[in-house]
Amino acid sequence: MTAAGTDGATEGMDVVDLLLAQHARIEELFRTVASSDGTARRDAWQELVTLLAVHETAEEEIVHPLARGSIDAGNDVVDARLAEERQAKELLKDLVDDGIDAPDFDVRLSRLKTAVLEHATREERYEFVQLRAAQPARRLVALAAAVRAAEAVAPTRPHPGVESATANLLLGPPVAVVDAVRNAIRDATRD
Template structure:
């Protein structure tokens, strides 16, 4: 398994897509899939913001505005995730609507992040530095997962703490 932070982030992005496909399947165990998505999404965002984004902002050829915008989009994602988690009935139309809002927000973020921040990181940040960032990213992500960061109470607190980032 690669330790390159770009590869690790991209692998999480592909996992989000797999989980969304599962969540759209009405015959799937949506509760279990949502729990996995919630935990991974929160852990991923927090690891990016604590380890990756601050480091990338120090590189002149990585766009600081895009990095800041990525953090804003994480906050939007936390709001959309919380809205989905708060709908109790996974078979309801409201749940379907909230799922699509989360999918749309996350797909938008992933697309922008991959085209801007991650492309810049791959071309401008040395391999050994990307590997070090990858190790730190994995470490923080695992710490958050171990803290049950996908729990609704955790997501509720995070959404409240980051609400001021949203334009």
């Protein structure tokens, strides 16, 4: 599984199809985390955390800046999505910090799921449809490659407050290294 959660099956897709596939994978992972236990739950949770982190970073670096200048009311649409992303990152960070064994994990996971899926629906309805209409098909395919590249170097944990393209580009790579070290330590010390 790639960090983007798509197993390389996205080659040749345009950016909208790639992001839609990731939204579907995110929804599937929420169901898996909620309905499983033990190692399966932990693995699905780690995949979900990583996918959410890299997905949002790539959108913030690639998709939202393009949307600002190419869709109707671009600034308003993007600002609303960034506010939603920050809220979801804060919920996700708290869940990561407290751990999957926290007594209220399932309740807070449900809140996070609702926030993330509502955000994804708004992106699909207000941003992605307009991007597809405003951009040539070849550019959308090229943007999918750019999203994959951004995800490859993105942080793998949530970092609320880093929702702008500039902040992601400046802070993302060093934070990604720190996240990789933390993940390696977690994996090495895991039961």
